[in-house]
Amino acid sequence: MVSRQIVIDTIKRMYASGVDDETIKSTLRDIGLKEHEIRQYLKDVKGGQAEDEEETRVMSDVVG
Numbered sequence: 001m002v003s004r005q006i007v008i009d010t011i012k013r014m015y016a017s018g019v020d021d022e023t024i025k026s027t028l029r030d031i032g033l034k035e036h037e038i039r040q041y042l043k044d045v046k047g048g049q050a051e052d053e054e055e056t057r058v059m060s061d062v063v064g
Helices: 004-016 021-030 035-045 051-063
Strands: none
Touching (some): 004 021, 004 035, 021 035
16 A cells, blocks of 8 residues: 555646646556545645536636
8 A cells, every 4th residue: 555645745746747637647546546546636635626626627718
């Protein structure tokens, strides 16, 4: 099992380096995390903003 803090720190570094969500998700799958765990980690790192809320905001920026 990978330390929760190591995963969070890694996700933060990946975001800071400009890595997109899909690449981060793929990386987390590669280390054996389940989809629900990945969603929770991303939500935690983004400050509680749910993934679908982020996607809605991004899509509204693109469309509008």
